[in-house]
Amino acid sequence: MWLKFKASVIKESLLLLRDKAGLAMLFIMPMALILIMSLLQESTLKKLEERNTPVLVINNDHDSLGAHIVAGLNETEFFELHQTIDGKPLNVQQLKKLVTNGKYRVGIVIGEGASNALRNKIKYEIQQQFPPEEGALFSPPPDPDKPLPKIDVYFDPITQSAFKQAVMSALNEFFYAVEAKMVMEIYASMMNDIIGIELKQMADFKNMIDLTEKTSVGKEEKVIIPKPAQHNVPAWTIFAMFFIVIPLAGNIIKERESGMSLRLRTLPGSNLSVILGKAGVYFVVGMLQAASMLLLGMYILPLFGMAALTVGPGLPALMIITIAISLAATGYGILIGTVSTTQEQSSIFGSISVVILAALGGIWVPIFMMTETMVKISKLSPLNWGLNAYYDIFLRNEPVSGILHYALYLLAFALSCILAAWFYNRYKNSR
Numbered sequence: 001m002w003l004k005f006k007a008s009v010i011k012e013s014l015l016l017l018r019d020k021a022g023l024a025m026l027f028i029m030p031m032a033l034i035l036i037m038s039l040l041q042e043s044t045l046k047k048l049e050e051r052n053t054p055v056l057v058i059n060n061d062h063d064s065l066g067a068h069i070v071a072g073l074n075e076t077e078f079f080e081l082h083q084t085i086d087g088k089p090l091n092v093q094q095l096k097k098l099v100t101n102g103k104y105r106v107g108i109v110i111g112e113g114a115s116n117a118l119r120n121k122i123k124y125e126i127q128q129q130f131p132p133e134e135g136a137l138f139s140p141p142p143d144p145d146k147p148l149p150k151i152d153v154y155f156d157p158i159t160q161s162a163f164k165q166a167v168m169s170a171l172n173e174f175f176y177a178v179e180a181k182m183v184m185e186i187y188a189s190m191m192n193d194i195i196g197i198e199l200k201q202m203a204d205f206k207n208m209i210d211l212t213e214k215t216s217v218g219k220e221e222k223v224i225i226p227k228p229a230q231h232n233v234p235a236w237t238i239f240a241m242f243f244i245v246i247p248l249a250g251n252i253i254k255e256r257e258s259g260m261s262l263r264l265r266t267l268p269g270s271n272l273s274v275i276l277g278k279a280g281v282y283f284v285v286g287m288l289q290a291a292s293m294l295l296l297g298m299y300i301l302p303l304f305g306m307a308a309l310t311v312g313p314g315l316p317a318l319m320i321i322t323i324a325i326s327l328a329a330t331g332y333g334i335l336i337g338t339v340s341t342t343q344e345q346s347s348i349f350g351s352i353s354v355v356i357l358a359a360l361g362g363i364w365v366p367i368f369m370m371t372e373t374m375v376k377i378s379k380l381s382p383l384n385w386g387l388n389a390y391y392d393i394f395l396r397n398e399p400v401s402g403i404l405h406y407a408l409y410l411l412a413f414a415l416s417c418i419l420a421a422w423f424y425n426r427y428k429n430s431r
Contacts, residue, residue, distance in 0.1 A: 230394050382410055
């Protein structure tokens, strides 16, 4: 058995070392993919942070509400306000056309009389708080049937819903602040009229709550900012490790076509030792892949101005889950190579199946964007087990016990693939 295992290891090592294109695919291309994807995401995030969203505004109100809104939009860093085009005032049709054509992403039209309509609504709500016997608090009394203030928001038709929600949330937050200020102005006027007290200054109700994003990881709370490296490095590392299926399956078929497998079977011992020899060589390759790509995230990405991938205290957990992923990828490659009959079949089916497993596992599309049914299906993908384990290590600082169940899933998958390949090989050779 040892003789077969040794012969298999030597043969696989020589075949792999002679395949320069295969080595480039296994090491250089995944590292380039991680670097390119991280650079693209980093530049996109910086661009979104640095460039304010261009907004067209038409203020037909010409009163306090319109003035407050325009002043507030000018102050905020989220919007870049434009009220004229080429020095000329806008009309609604021009605004709609510019937004529809994509020259501006958002357009806001503040309706005529919006301030008076808002004052009327506020006065009516205040009036309802007092019993009827107190009589009218305002002269003239507020009209309950008067329409609400009209503010229309137009979006570029290709704008995604997530961006629309973000803009509407920012606008609503600002509109509420304006409404609160006008409510206080009316209450201050009432106090002056009723009891003769004039407020010294208007209260500032902004930033009265300390809202800070925190992480529940560890004993001490700290602000956490997700980094592109924390997704790209583990995701594409797993993807590259599973792409080992192509050279591994191809070598198995070459061995079969050249008669090498027949000569190996003449050696004493079980054929399982041959399979284990292949698994041993490609397991080492997978570990080298993971090490090179994790080191790229830790030391190369910072050279391009990106945040480094930090392992923290999770090195033992990182080692265990990486070993499990490498074994799972190797086992899957052995199964594909054993079952396939031609190199074309193994390369096409192997690559497509890995892409499908990656798509299901959250490598291409984040899990939170999937439907509930797809989230349940994604849990069947071994790439999802590995990715979730890496997330737990890098983002939640989970110890070995926190990712052990994922490692066991991956080891069970690897063992199932190797045993299935062995039984299939025995069945085929016995015919």
